[in-house]
Amino acid sequence: MLEIKNLTASIDGKEILKGINLTVNPGEVHAIMGPNGSGKSTLAKVLAGHPSYEVTGGEVIYDGKNLLELSPDERAREGVFMAFQYPVEVPGVSNAQFLRLAYNEKQKHKGEEELDPLEFKDLLKEKAALVEMDASFMSRSVNEGFSGGEKKRNEILQMAVLDPKLAVLDETDSGLDIDALRIVAEGVNKLHDPDKAVIVVTHYQRLLNYIVPDFVHVLSGGRIVKEGGKELALELEEKGYDWLKNGNGKSGSAAAK
């Protein structure tokens, strides 16, 4: 589904990603972990097409297409979704308006039926239940005045409505209390199926107790320095990231310097 080959990217001329290789197949859950500044959020944003980041080399093939050639909105309509670490407030536009517009853009793209406000209301009600969101949030401006946890739940609600093939969760666990974490994680798990893939970007292991990864990749200094199964996350929780800096990472990546 997704193949990242030797991807390099920079922001304001500063190289952040220094050659990422990653393959994600349908049905898989991948965790990208790493210390602050390792480039894990950059990887998420580059996949979504954030305009501040410049891809300087490598390629990303998604569903047989060159993902890097698509604009952010085209990527979204093709089924790529990123849950933001810091969801943006959009004053004056209601959540329901915004979601229906996004939903219909995607339906149009797929040649499927668009929904009028009443029909969409039913769909929204069903999806909102997944993340235990109250109907009152739908008439409020997008993310405006939402608490940190409400914003993250709103991200997962958007994911539920847009039904992406590839979901990238960028530090969705940050700023969540334990109940919100559970709600968000359960929402993600309910949406997951064998045709879809999830990439969970996180600093901590705790989200991975709920969204259990098939693979864990550890990023450091813009490279993947260690890979393993879900047990790697537990090892990191115990030993911290410093342990990897002492030559315990993959030799292949370290040598690429």
Place this chain on the structure above:
Amino acid sequence: MTTELAQQENKYAAAFDQVLAAQTGEPAWLRSARESAFAEFSASGFPTVDLEEWKYTNVAAIAKTSFEPVLSANGTSLGKQDALAPYSYPETSHSRLVFVNGIFRQDLSDTSDLSAGIVAVDLNEAASDKKYEAVLRRAVEREAQTNGFVSLNTALFSGGLFMQITRDHVVAAPIHLLFVAEAQNGTAPAALPRVVIHAEANSQATIIESYAGSGSGAYLTNAVIDFELADSARISHYRLQREGAKGFHVSTTRAELGAKASYETTSINFGAAISRHNVEVRMDHEGAECAVDGLYMVDESQHTDTHSVIDHRQPHCNSRQLYKGILDGKSRAVFNGKVFVRHGAQQTDAQQTNKNLLLSKEAQVDTKPQLEIYADDVKCTHGAAVGQLEEDELFYLESRGINPTLAKNMLTYGFAGEVIEKIKIESIRRELDEVVLNRLHSEFQLES
């Protein structure tokens, strides 16, 4: 002085003679107010860019155009069925007072919802009535915001309106003052609407003041609207300026607030080739509060200017101001917002914000928030911003599959929405939302 200007001034002089001849029954105070106003206008004419307050707004086009001042009701095609429908709102179908070219038209108005607790009479008639003299004199002789336009209006106004909301009375229906300019037979009318609104103690009302042009010709609206709110009166005021593309609009809103009175005004400025709005709220009694908000949205070569004064003269008064601007094409906007906190006006709480969104590189804004504080125990903030849409906001919408144009429109719509949502009348809000979306040529639809 150019010949054009001289001819035009002769026209105003002739009009003034006509007014004096027609209004022989007017009380002496009003006649003398008109005479001194016309003397002032004759001496200084319309303001020029040499004056600090008019530095960015050149009204030479108004001074040079041969406008015909409208002094009495003329023929109108607006009497036909549904002719006024495009300018009307269902919430005010029985509380609508119509003015054509500035002249109040009882024949086109429907005031059946305004039977109790409210007086609405011709301004000249009211001026001759002793019981209204004091309040009318205070309004007509008010010096705040006086300039060539106000002087000309005072000298010439005819067919204006006096409205009084009776003590303790709550007017349920919103009152719509509908000003339509109608340029007929190739003439360019100068409408000179004059309205005095007196809210007696503890009364409440919602006033909609809307301007529209019914034809495609040039015209001038030069309006002066005075409010006086007695103690604990509450007025919500929505001013909707949607003049025609060749219209010129200059208007002055002045409000005097009594103790614990509340005045909330939202001004929408969408129309006219050149528009200028002077608004001044004076709080000369304790515990008064006001919100003076607005939105201007201009395109092509439109020019819009708002000069606002909020005057805290006594302790314990609050003011809030949010003005937003959206500029496209080669349009230009001016915002000048003064907030005065006078000596002794302790415990003043004043907030002022002006935000501008530039949708084109050629659009230009001059914004100047001015805070002058002469008291030491006050809470005041102010700020101004001019900018483009935020990249992060655009990316957020695009990352949900919304194309860049639509994303831009949604954000612009949301930007305007923060002001539009202050208007508590559903059909007006909806109409304004639609205007914003049409301006953006957006495929983004409103929820039904």
